[in-house]
Amino acid sequence: MYVKFFPANKSTFNVSEILQIRDMFTGWNIRDSDIFGPYELLNFTLLGPYTDVIVERHKSGVNKGVLAGIIVGAVALSVTLTALISVFIMRKWYTYQTSKIRLKIDGVKCFTFGEMASATNNFSNSSQVGQGGYGKVYKGILADGTVVAIKRAQEGSLQGSKEFCTEIELLSRLHHRNLVSLVGYCDEEDEQMLVYEFIPNGTLRDHLSVGNSSSNNSWHVTGKAREPLSLSMRLRVALGSARGILYLHTEADPPIFHRDIKASNILLDPKFVAKVADFGLSRLAPLSDADGTIPGHVSTVVKGTPGYLDPEYFLTHKLTDRTDVYSLGVVFLELLTGMHPISHGKNIVREVNAAYESGMMFSMIDGRMGAYPSECIEKFVALALRCCQDETDARPSMAEVVRVLENLFRMTPEVDTTPSESMSTSSQSVTPPSSLPSGNPYFSTDVSGSDLLSGASPNITPR
Structure with a gap:
């Protein structure tokens, strides 16, 4: 639809009036009715005596404000997310380092992945002596000739990092002839291994x-x-x-x-x-x-x-x-x-x-x-x-x-x-009756226990 405007009581509009009409349409200040509308300005053409009038195009103040708000919000969100991620990474790193230092102070030997691989002939099948929900158990021989059992966690094992740390903390402080002895552990290259005396x-x-x-x-x-x-x-x-x-x-x-x-x-x-x-x-x-x-x-x-x-x-x-x-x-x-x-x-x-x-x-x-x-x-x-x-x-x-x-x-x-x-x-x-079977009719696959744990470090008095 084309709309032409003519001034009342004079032959032409002046420049101020032209700008006012233009702003009325570009600012959407048009009343709608139940029959007509809404309206959208497609073009504002000056003809006849107005062809020489120069009208500078500019964006409305409202659009500039919205754009500025979007930019400022995006920047603020990016800064906030970056700060949160940095804090999370630093806390994880601090906790990990603190845990490793504490374990070293407690006297538990920390083995490298290379030492574990060497002790088990690179985790060969011939060195494997068991397997369960936690992972696999290998018989290993350390550099000093000590024979050990190496319990290597598998990805997605039933026991997680909390169980891993708990077992290290507890066993490093418990000393009794009827409790298994912990020799050390390995925690590197996304590997978790516990090293025990070989039984x-x-x-x-x-x-x-x-x-x-x-x-x-x-x-x-x-x-x-x-x-x-x-x-x-x-x-x-x-x-x-x-x-x-x-x-x-x-x-x-x-x-x-x-x-x-x-x-x-x-x-x-x-x-x-x-x-x-x-x-x-x-x-x-x-x-x-x-x-x-x-x-x-x-x-x-x-x-x-x-x-x-x-x-x-x-x-x-x-x-x-x-x-x-x-x-x-x-x-x-x-x-x-x-x-x-x-x-x-x-x-x-x-x-x-x-x-x-x-x-x-x-x-x-x-x-x-x-x-x-x-x-x-x-x-x-x-x-x-x-x-x-x-x-x-x-x-x-x-x-x-x-x-x-x-x-x-x-x-x-x-x-x-x-x-x-x-x-x-x-x-x-x-003597048991001869009618009893020598075998046992009961059989079931063992179900390993699984995670939680107190993160506190116990103060154990060695026996």
Whole structure:
């Protein structure tokens, strides 16, 4: 649509009037009606007597303000984002450096990636001795000839950086013959490795799985024949494990809750001394309040391994020392029966408890154990089931567990420390019924525990 304007009462518009008309259209100051509009200025042409009038084109003040606001806002946003990213990077770098300095002060040896590769023949398959949810375990020989186990995390492993740092912090301060010893660690080139003393006899689960398919766990040592454990050896392992956990509960300062006690986390050295391992999920016990009161639990997200989890902890999220007692009780039941905690929908605690109450307990005992004193077995079963009570207060303390096991161990016939030695039996000894299968019908793949953790550094008094 073309619109022509003519002045009233005179022949032509002056320059001021022309500019006013032009500004009216370019500034969108045009009234709309219900019938016509909206309007948009396509061209402003001066004809006739106005062809010689020069009208300078300029942008409206409104557009300049909007453009300036956009530019200023973009600059401010860029500066803010740059500052935030810089602060984040600096904090991460400071935390990382502080952590490495602290670990060095604590006396933990930091290995280079090259040293780890050299110790394991560049992580060859022949050096691999195990694999689990965390990653792979390699047997390595350090430059000084020390034989070690190198636990190398894989990308996307169940244990993350918090678990990695926690295990280093705890193990560097814990010293007990029934706890695995940390030699050092490697944390470079996006690699996380923990270096432990090498335990040639593998895990307790390896020995309980003799004749069965082996469990898949991060400490499993492959390619080595296992002999069944006698009752005396099983009690020795139970007692050693209990003593290691008792140290965590009572002699560490502050005390520590392991939170992932299971057969695949109990290692056996050449003399079959039990060593508790894998502190990736451990938590520090609560400290005393201002009035000197020590809380009885730590409220935390539930972590652990199915089959070993304390049911009260699972429901209330309250972690206590009795949580470890429950898990160790499940290990005792494994020692007695050879079963896995959960298999084919069956729970070892319920199965053993039902057999115990019906007087059929000896039908559950592992047939590969050999002959055993019946009174000793009955008391061991009773202790295991007390540890596995649903109510926390109904379970014994770890100190009481150690005392009972010490008494039971004295009841067993005198034998050597290796399981291959024959065990002499007393007049009370019972030979398992021949109808019992030598193999174990229970089998399940071990489920590794997984992340959380207290970032605090415990002050541990070495034993």
